[in-house]
Amino acid sequence: MKRMLWCLAPLVAIVASVLAQQPPVLDRELFFGDPEIIGAQISPDGQYIAFIKPWNKTRNIWVKKADEPFEKAKLITADTKRPIPGYFWSRDGKFILFVQDQGGDENYNVFAVNPADPPAAGSEAPPARNITDAKAVRAQIQLVPRSDPDTIYVGLNDRDKAWHDLYKIKISTGERTLVSKNTDRIVGSVFDNKDQLRLAVRSADNGDTEILRADPDGFKKIYTCNVFEECTPIKFHKDNKRVYMETNKGDDVNFTRLVLLDPETGNTELVESDPDNRVDFGGAVISELNDELIATVYNDDKQRFYWKDKKYEADYNFLKKQLGDKQIGFGSHTKDEQLWLISASSDREPGETFLFDRKTRKLTQQYRIREKLPREHLASMQPVRYPS
Missing domain, CATH: 2.120.10.30 (TolB, C-terminal domain)
Incomplete structure (x- = not known):
């Protein structure tokens, strides 16, 4: 009996030590309130x-x-x-x-x-x-x-x-x-850079998506993708003739990609697909000052930016140095695009918001989402990939 007690004693000590190292149970209101x-x-x-x-x-x-x-x-x-x-x-x-x-x-x-x-x-x-x-x-x-x-x-x-x-x-x-x-079963309208109605998106009876050109005498179909495909106009190019569109149309296309659609001909030109060939096209950052394409975005294990504007790329690199390995999001901005509200988040940071002055490189914290949630008790996360 004594030998059994001596054997149990180390086990009890180990369990007590493990329990002592466990983070506390957090009130769900901290997460969902x-x-x-x-x-x-x-x-x-x-x-x-x-x-x-x-x-x-x-x-x-x-x-x-x-x-x-x-x-x-x-x-x-x-x-x-x-x-x-x-x-x-x-x-x-x-x-x-x-x-x-x-x-x-x-x-x-x-x-x-x-x-x-x-x-x-x-x-x-x-x-x-x-x-x-x-x-x-x-x-x-x-x-x-x-x-x-x-x-x-x-x-x-x-x-x-x-x-x-x-x-x-x-x-x-x-x-x-x-x-x-x-x-005409229109589900969306697309205006050009001069605020003129140029395109419309129609839902066809069979579930297809149709891109229509707005002519003086009505709409004319210029592009179609079937119910298993996607074709979504985003914004007109700076030339105000072609329009950026996200699509995965085609039997040999696995992921959505960014193309330019010519409304006059219905022809498309590939702008970019995922350089790593892993995920769908995630989004485009386009300047409202000059309609230039600033960056493309892909949502992989971690978000990836591909910068087309060197000044914005320098801003992003500065922010990464200041904020570490957090995912950076670009929110609203001033009309001159000099002041931006920036978000930073990670597996152990629900979100911080900063005011960023591009000219002075001043970064001022505004608030933290769920301020009362103890970050030190949140678990780190690692992506897991496996073949389907």
């Missing part, structure tokens, strides 16, 4: 930063001056029934636009609020105007034009619940003008 601050966006002039933060236990929009602490932020929306699902600044920075539904019906309307306005009567936030003002209708924002900052183009299924007609809406007044009735 509402983050304190998320979704920051800088105003076009760089003077203000908007963000999402709970108010009365509901996610709402707040605004602060760029150089002020978050504690001094002003409440912009005061919704207590539904969290704000998304928002953005108008091109001139005069308004914040957001979408909201009623009771979870997913019939989103577009609202505009002037951050400079005083609180509405009986509220802590400025008045918000419903600029789509349509019941039982789901609004789809199609374009925020550079040429007219007081305008947005929105799709509304107010005439036919199955399809969205295209409207032009004046933000400051809510004035709405019908641009085109959707009688």
Whole structure:
């Protein structure tokens, strides 16, 4: 019996040691509760930063001056029934636009609020105007034009619940003008660099996707991919003639890739596919100043950037040196593209947001997502690959 006890004693000691080294069990609220601050966006002039933060236990929009602490932020929306699902600044920075539904019906309307306005009567936030003002209708924002900052183009299924007609809406007044009735099964509109409607995407009866050219006398089909393929226009090239498109059309194509589509001929030209031949095309970073392609992105085990602009590449390398082996994301930016909100995340860092000044190389932390989550107790992760 004594010998058995002596044998058990080391085992008990080992188990106790292992248990002592285990990280604590973390409250799931730390992982799944509402983050304190998320979704920051800088105003076009760089003077203000908007963000999402709970108010009365509901996610709402707040605004602060760029150089002020978050504690001094002003409440912009005061919704207590539904969290704000998304928002953005108008091109001139005069308004914040957001979408909201009623009771979870997913019939989103577009609202505009002037951050400079005083609180509405009986509220802590400025008045918000419903600029789509349509019941039982789901609004789809199609374009925020550079040429007219007081305008947005929105799709509304107010005439036919199955399809969205295209409207032009004046933000400051809510004035709405019908641009085109959707009688062609259109699911998306593509505008060029001068904010002219040039292409449309149609869902065919058999499930195919069709790219249509907008001619004065109607739409003309120029490109098709079947239900097992993808063909998605992204943005017009700087020449304003061809359009960047992501597609995997073709029997010998495994991954989506970036091509240029000529709307006049329907011909495509390969721009780039994954240099490592491992993943689909992940995205394009394109300047809003000159419509130049800045970088291409691929989401592999870790995100990969392929830089086309040497200045942005130098910025990225600087950020990598400052932030280490974190995944860097480029968020909103000022109109002149000199100030950027940068995110940095990793397996043990849910996310940090910084304000980056490209000219001075100043990097200023704004906030950390889930600040109360103890990073030191999170486990590191390694990618695992195996043949399927």
